[in-house]
Amino acid sequence: MSQPSPCASIVTRFAPSPTGLMHLGHAYSALFAWRLADAAGGTFHLRIEDIDPGRCRPEFEDAIIRDLTWLGLDWEQPIRRQSQRMDDYAAALDKLARMELLYPCFCTRKDIAAEIERSGAAPHLTGPGPNSSVYPGICRALDAQTRAARIADGQPHALRLHMTAATARAGPLTWHDRAQGEQTATPEYFGDVVLARKDVATSYHLAVTVDDAAQGVSLVTRGTDLFASTSIHRLLQALLDLDVPEWHHTPLLANEDGVRLAKRDRAYTLQAMREEGTNPDEIWAMAIRQIARSAGIKGGA
Numbered sequence: 001m002s003q004p005s006p007c008a009s010i011v012t013r014f015a016p017s018p019t020g021l022m023h024l025g026h027a028y029s030a031l032f033a034w035r036l037a038d039a040a041g042g043t044f045h046l047r048i049e050d051i052d053p054g055r056c057r058p059e060f061e062d063a064i065i066r067d068l069t070w071l072g073l074d075w076e077q078p079i080r081r082q083s084q085r086m087d088d089y090a091a092a093l094d095k096l097a098r099m100e101l102l103y104p105c106f107c108t109r110k111d112i113a114a115e116i117e118r119s120g121a122a123p124h125l126t127g128p129g130p131n132s133s134v135y136p137g138i139c140r141a142l143d144a145q146t147r148a149a150r151i152a153d154g155q156p157h158a159l160r161l162h163m164t165a166a167t168a169r170a171g172p173l174t175w176h177d178r179a180q181g182e183q184t185a186t187p188e189y190f191g192d193v194v195l196a197r198k199d200v201a202t203s204y205h206l207a208v209t210v211d212d213a214a215q216g217v218s219l220v221t222r223g224t225d226l227f228a229s230t231s232i233h234r235l236l237q238a239l240l241d242l243d244v245p246e247w248h249h250t251p252l253l254a255n256e257d258g259v260r261l262a263k264r265d266r267a268y269t270l271q272a273m274r275e276e277g278t279n280p281d282e283i284w285a286m287a288i289r290q291i292a293r294s295a296g297i298k299g300g301a
């Protein structure tokens with residue numbers, strides 16, 4: 001793996017956030033991506049998605065590396081860490097700003113909830129989060145002078161994508177999932193998404209899109225909980241003129257009670273299994289069995 005064959009084209013990645021201990025589901029995702037690359041003589045990257053300083057911890061990154069090494073995986077060096085790539089995200093934001101597709105948003109969660117309540121609009125449910133709602137556009141309407149004055153005043157602000165303008169510019173888009181076939185991108189479903197947070201000058205959607213392109217990832221493998229988000233990534237690729245990979249969204253693992261595995265499920269952490277003397281070879285088989293058991297669990301749970 002460390003010496004990909006010159007004609008190999010498949011590039012996969014595993015991109016965990018170091019916010020907790022990895023469990024069987026992460027092992028499955030990592031092994032899945034690694035094996036696809038390995039079987040094709042391709043390249044496998046480990047990427048640490050650590051943009052959230054409040055939730056990411058170095059000890060969890062250490063644990064990720066320990067667990068993956070225990071599973072027998074290897075990856076290209078150096079490891080890409082998102083916290084060290086803020087210039088790349090700034091460049092992408094700059095490009096979108098020059099296309100006049102971004103605007104500053106000063107709203108708090110409370111402002112947004114109040115506006116949704118006031119307008120009587122039923123929150124338009126989106127993607128993976130049951131409580132996520134489409135931004136009602138309060139700051140989209142601010143004039144240039146007000147925006148400049150509030151920024152000069154030091155008011156914290158996020159940067160949002162002007163979704164209507166962005167989709168008009170990109171035109172109709174499709175993407176291909178190896179498991180579910182050709183998909184029509186529907187990023188408008190998410191409204192004016194945040195591309196740079198108030199506290200961090202990027203967001204998951206922007207960072208993952210920029211990084212996959214920067215690393216030449218040709219096949220993005222990840223859980224079905226991120227299936228809907230792919231529409232946003234596809235749109236950003238079109239706007240930023242980036243290469244378009246294929247995707248393969250894989251089922252999420254659930255416990256015996258049918259509840260999706262979470263980082264807090266100690267019994268399923270790789271660390272616990274290692275300490276109990278589980279053979280790493282058994283992890284892949286266990287993950288496959290668990291998937292069969294979770295067959296009734298839908299991705300967006």
Ligand code: GLU
Nearest residue numbers: 015016017049208221222
């Ligand atoms: N960092 C994300 C997570 O840990 C995965 C992102 C992706 O694979 O696109 O859930």
